[in-house]
Amino acid sequence: NAGVTQTPKFQVLKTGQSMTLQCAQDMNHNSMYWYRQDPGMGLRLIYYSASEGTTDKGEVPNGYNVSRLNKREFSLRLESAAPSQTSVYFCASSEFPGSSRYFGPGTRLTVT
């Protein structure tokens, strides 16, 4: 099993450009999440999907949108990138809400 996979691994954007980060999991988990990780801030939840067909905002949703394409896939879109969105983005999944998150390898995004 591959677990949680993410593409791309690295990306550099100019301010105002858009992009979509892709995530897929093969563990048959119900819930999926998008986090960003910044130095000294820990992991912060951007959006989550409790189950297929539902999405909800997390702590830091501004500037992002998500799509739960099916049970396996959950994408994160930046419509108009800003330098403040420079970060490492992690996708995660879990079997049920209270259970452990399993993380992907991350996408390093730089917005200039």
Next chain:
Amino acid sequence: QKEVEQDPGPLSVPEGAIVSLNCTYSNSAFQYFMWYRQYSRKGPELLMYTYSSGNKEDGRFTAQVDKSSKYISLFIRDSQPSDSATYLCAMSAGNNNDMRFGAGTRLTVKP
């Protein structure tokens, strides 16, 4: 005040030492507690998962939860250079959007 506080370190110990990593929290509703290990430029990987108070042991790793003090610990016995990583604590009341992570403690184990 952050919901979860974790000393960022860095912490440097000699090989074979016992390591103690700690987190404190303020939300008394938290009942699921986790420790993650994150190697440089990698995603966090689950190390330990405990529910409510008590101890859990897995090989060289022991997780302790003291809900009365709102304090959790991870002990690493006989530390190895391969344990060098950042360790993140995490906790949740059981809802999708309430898991909170510590900022991480960077550990270096020197041969």
